[in-house]
Amino acid sequence: MSHPIGLRATIANGQREVMMFGSIRHLWKRTLAALALCLAGGLVNGQDFERAPISYETAPVDNPVSRLQARLDSGESKLDYDDRVGYLKSVLRELDVPESSQMLVFSKTSLQRHRIAPRTPRAIYFNDDMYVGFCQHGDVAEFSAVDPQLGVVFYTLDQEETDKPRFTRQNDNCLLCHASTQTRSVPGHLVRSVYVDSVGFPVFAMGTHRIDHTSPLAKRWGGWYVTGTHGEQTHLGNLIVSGKQVREPVDNTAGHNVSDLSSLFKTSAYLTPHSDLVALMVLEHQAETHNLVTRANFTTREALHAETRLNKDLNEPEGHRWQSTTTRIQSAGNELVKFLLFSGEASLTAKLQGTSSFADEFTARGPRDLQGRSLRDFDLERRLFKYPCSYLIYSRSFDALPREAKDFVYRRLWEVLSGADQSKDFAHLSATDRAAVREILLATKPGLPDYWKTSLTVEPTQ
Structure with missing residues (x-):
């Protein structure tokens, strides 16, 4: 159909206006989406895990302490x-x-500081998903349990004898320190090294150090008793x-290569006379790994929750994926992968x-492949573990990661390994390291993607 030149120009201009309006509307939607998702991310980073989808205080708990309480209640x-030690041993x-995990800290940096x-010193004991604190003559024993959906959940247990011992959940007192930027803004753990007076x-005034497996040995263990040998x-x-003394360096010659603490305090008052340096190093790796697993969990769930609301508000189809959602999930996942593989570990x-x-x-807890290798095998000469991939990849918290986060972490692990x-x-990983970790995981980790088992090539992450 033909139109006069003037009419054709009017139609063309109208089409351009419609296209321009559509482009502006599309751009506005994407800008609004990015802003909304960024705000949602800011809320999580601002410790807003009290609201959906995390609902830290009101969501059901499922952790070692809650399960023990259920067993106590049922008989x-x-x-x-x-x-001597109340309910501690039991x-x-x-x-x-x-009990061999005992570590002793003498800095007044925890709940019952007046007892320390x-x-x-305060004694701390731990396994893969539990941390227990005990003070001499303390009013309570302290517990932090790793919950797959909530991160760390805090409890106390009165140290007075009773017919029905009951764990009491603690939030405000603990979260002041245990849910800050120092713990990746999630309920987690913080290992510190501080200079301590008599x-x-x-x-x-002398400074403090936040400690994980990337920290040089020279900065570790301030405020802790340490037993074990470590050369020069x-x-x-x-x-x-x-x-x-207000400046570094300080002379700590007398504190090095110590095997007996009995001249410093009454060691017989504790379950063991040790504050083992290997246990300390494992704790330092484990605490931050738990924080990063929780951060990946929270970030992914909050990003998906915000995306669902946004899609509804903007009339996008259900399941529409915004790039900002993917970016947030991948950012948290990449940090976790680096830590799982000991990137930046101090030599x-x-x-x-x-x-x-x-x-x-610790090593005996396995699991092992057919060659007898385990991610729990220690090196202790060049680095902490012989096979540099965290044993917490077997944890319930890792397995409970949202599918989007776990899929990304598995793909990134495969790309590296x-x-x-x-x-x-990942330059610290030799070809031998990568092959060994890959083979151990293939033999011992259920639920790996099929491409781990069929090929050494995989499409790179976009």
Whole structure:
């Protein structure tokens, strides 16, 4: 159909206006989407895990403490009371937390700080998903349990004998420190190294260090007792400073390669006389790994929750994926992958040897492949573990990651372990390391994607 020139021009201009309006509307929708998702991300980073979809205080709990409480309530389990340590020995047994994991901290940096001093250190015990704190003459024993959907959940148990022991959940008192930027803005753990005076107070003028497996040994263990040998490597354990010492470096020669703490405090008041350096190093890796698993979980769930609302508001089809959602999930996943594979781990320059049975008991927990290899095998000469992939990949928290997060983490792990990713973040992994970790996981980790089992090539992550 033909039109006069003027009419054709009017129609063309109208089409351009419609197209322009459509483009503006599309751009506006995407801008609104990006803003909404960024705001949602900011809420999570701002500790807003109290609201949906996390609902930290009101969501059902499922962790070692909640399951033990259920057994106590049903009569299936019973806690025995000891005049010296209250319910400690019994509750460790029920939670499968080894006494050999004992570590002793004498800095006043926790809930019952008035009970803590160099003469009466706080004892901490742990396994893969439990942490237990005990103070001499403490009013309560302290517990932090890793919950697959909530991160760390905090409890106390009164140390007075009773017919019906009951764990009490704690939120406000614990979350002040245990849900901050220091814990990746999720309910988690923070391992600190501080200079401590003769009473146990941190000397903040000398600085503090946040510790994980990337921290140099020389900055670790301030405020902690440490037993074990480590050659000429230095650390800050077993060190008490005077008020006049306000600068690094400090002379801690007397605190190095210590195997007996009995001259410093009454070790017989504790379950063991040890504060094993291998246990300390495992704790430092594990605490931050838990934080990153929780962060990946929360970030993914919140991003998907915000996306669902946004799609509804903008009349997008159900399941429409915004790039900002993908970016948030991948950002948290990449941080987790780097930590799982010990990216940035501080190197050791001499052999470490603990004083307790912790290393042997930890290693015995397996699992192992047909060659007898396990991610729990220690190295302790060049690095912490012989096969550099975290054993927490077997944890309930990792398995409970949302599908979108877990799929991405598995793909990134495969890219690194297959050798496709040779970036500097993973330059510490030799071809032998990558092959060994890959083979161990294929033999011991249920639920791996099929492409792990069929090919050494996979399409790179976009």
